[in-house]
Amino acid sequence: MTKVRLEGVYKIFGEQPRGRALELAREGASKTDIQTWTDHVVGLADVNFDVAEGEIFVVMGLSGSGKSTAIRTVNKLHSVTTGHVWVDDVDIQSLSGKALQAVRREKMGMVFQHFALFPHHNVISNVAYGLEVQGVDRRERERAALEALSLVGLQAYATSMPGQLSGGMQQRVGLARALASDPDILLMDEAFSALDPLIRRQMQDEMMDIQKKLRKTILFITHDLNEALRIGDRVCIMRGGRVVQIGTPEEILTKPATGYVAEFVQDVDQGRVIMVSDVMVEPQPVDRSATLSDAVRAVSDRAGAFVVDDVGRPVAVLTVADGLRSIEMGSNSLGDALRSDFATAGARQTLNEVYASAGRGLPIAVVDDDGRLVGNLDPRHIMEELGRVESLIDEFEREVFL
Ligand SMILES: Nc1ncnc2c1ncn2[C@@H]1O[C@H](COP(=O)(O)OP(=O)(O)O)[C@@H](O)[C@H]1O
Numbered sequence: 588m589t590k591v592r593l594e595g596v597y598k599i600f601g602e603q604p605r606g607r608a609l610e611l612a613r614e615g616a617s618k619t620d621i622q623t624w625t626d627h628v629v630g631l632a633d634v635n636f637d638v639a640e641g642e643i644f645v646v647m648g649l650s651g652s653g654k655s656t657a658i659r660t661v662n663k664l665h666s667v668t669t670g671h672v673w674v675d676d677v678d679i680q681s682l683s684g685k686a687l688q689a690v691r692r693e694k695m696g697m698v699f700q701h702f703a704l705f706p707h708h709n710v711i712s713n714v715a716y717g718l719e720v721q722g723v724d725r726r727e728r729e730r731a732a733l734e735a736l737s738l739v740g741l742q743a744y745a746t747s748m749p750g751q752l753s754g755g756m757q758q759r760v761g762l763a764r765a766l767a768s769d770p771d772i773l774l775m776d777e778a779f780s781a782l783d784p785l786i787r788r789q790m791q792d793e794m795m796d797i798q799k800k801l802r803k804t805i806l807f808i809t810h811d812l813n814e815a816l817r818i819g820d821r822v823c824i825m826r827g828g829r830v831v832q833i834g835t836p837e838e839i840l841t842k843p844a845t846g847y848v849a850e851f852v853q854d855v856d857q858g859r860v861i862m863v864s865d866v867m868v869e870p871q872p873v874d875r876s877a878t879l880s881d882a883v884r885a886v887s888d889r890a891g892a893f894v895v896d897d898v899g900r901p902v903a904v905l906t907v908a909d910g911l912r913s914i915e916m917g918s919n920s921l922g923d924a925l926r927s928d929f930a931t932a933g934a935r936q937t938l939n940e941v942y943a944s945a946g947r948g949l950p951i952a953v954v955d956d957d958g959r960l961v962g963n964l965d966p967r968h969i970m971e972e973l974g975r976v977e978s979l980i981d982e983f984e985r986e987v988f989l
């Protein structure tokens with residue numbers, strides 16, 4: 588179900604937003620040209636996207652591309668020049684006064700890069716602030732604030748002052764504040780951009796954990812494609828106020844719509860977004876009753892095959908090299924050739940996460956939550972997959988730049 592929808596949205600900044608600049612934008616003129624010709628700034632030009640309920644939708648683009656302008660049309664911090672912004676089935680842009688405030692308070696939580704906490708209020712009263720404004724009584728709002736703080740792992744700091752917390756922790760308080768009123772929609776504008784890379788990754792992980800529990804609809808803005816691809820269910824790339832491409836991280840990486848996107852994609856660490864499940868093959872475990880030579884033959888051209896126990900959990904691996912060595916030494920018993928020092932991975936992990944385990948050349952056992960074998964991940968396939976994406980990007984570059 589669609590939760591937020593921008594439909595044909597234009598936002599022009601200047602004296603006469605509905606004049607010549609809008610006309611030119613409609614005809615497809617670029618932001619730079621419109622600025623030169625009319626002295627008006629294009630914030631958004633024909634922006635269309637849907638954010639589905641429960642989705643993390645990331646808007647990504649360079650500084651000035653219109654990301655903040657876009658998110659601000661959703662809570663109507665900006666009025667659009669033309670177009671519609673739907674939140675559920677309400678045209679948010681048609682609201683004002685109390686009705687607008689009510690929708691903002693009840694449905695939306697906001698986290699911004701410089702989302703200042705009140706320095707003289709302790710953490711819990713900062714988190715409870717929004718509820719206080721809504722007139723929620725003290726006990727109830729402190730209960731909700733504590734619950735939100737526990738989601739971000741900071742309940743122990745409830746009575747600390749913001750100044751006593753690190754930047755990352757303050758940003759988590761900001762997230763808790765947005766979550767405290769249990770909004771359907773989270774609007775996050777460069778929420779992690781000021782954090783150093785390591786803390787930032789932790790925040791991304793935490794947010795994704797929280798999202799697994801809460802299933803909010805999240806509109807997340809960033810100028811960092813890595814961040815976008817890492818956390819987004821879908822990513823919308825903007826340039827000069829226009830949408831250049833909307834797709835899943837995998838689509839953005841493997842099918843960049845334009846040279847512009849391809850250029851961005853070059854900087855991305857590919858393995859981060861390709862899933863183990865995209866590359867693994869059918870497990871086809873070893874038949875435990877087979878002779879060693881039959882078992883080796885069955886491994887065929889795979890890096891190896893796993894032996895599973897009675898409930899399907901991998902217990903050992905057979906590689907062709909190990910098998911042939913045992914046969915050479917005169918054995919035809921499967922047990923002599925097996926090894927148990929294999930690595931395991933989850934199907935939802937990224938190639939980047941399992942890359943190190945592939946270094947030994949052994950297949951990786953892909954297991955489900957109960958430890959049962961669901962796939963066989965061949966180190967060569969990991970390399971091929973990473974290589975395939977690289978060559979795709981090379982192709983795009985050649986097409987675009989040569
Ligand atoms: N209030 C404003 N008045 C005039 N121009 C603005 C205003 N807000 C944003 N802009 C311009 O609109 C464009 C998009 O800005 P913004 O949405 O803030 O970009 P981003 O968040 O992607 O960095 C920029 O060129 C910016 O200078």
Ligand SMILES: [Mg+2]
Nearest residue numbers: 654655656777
């Ligand atoms: Mg911005």
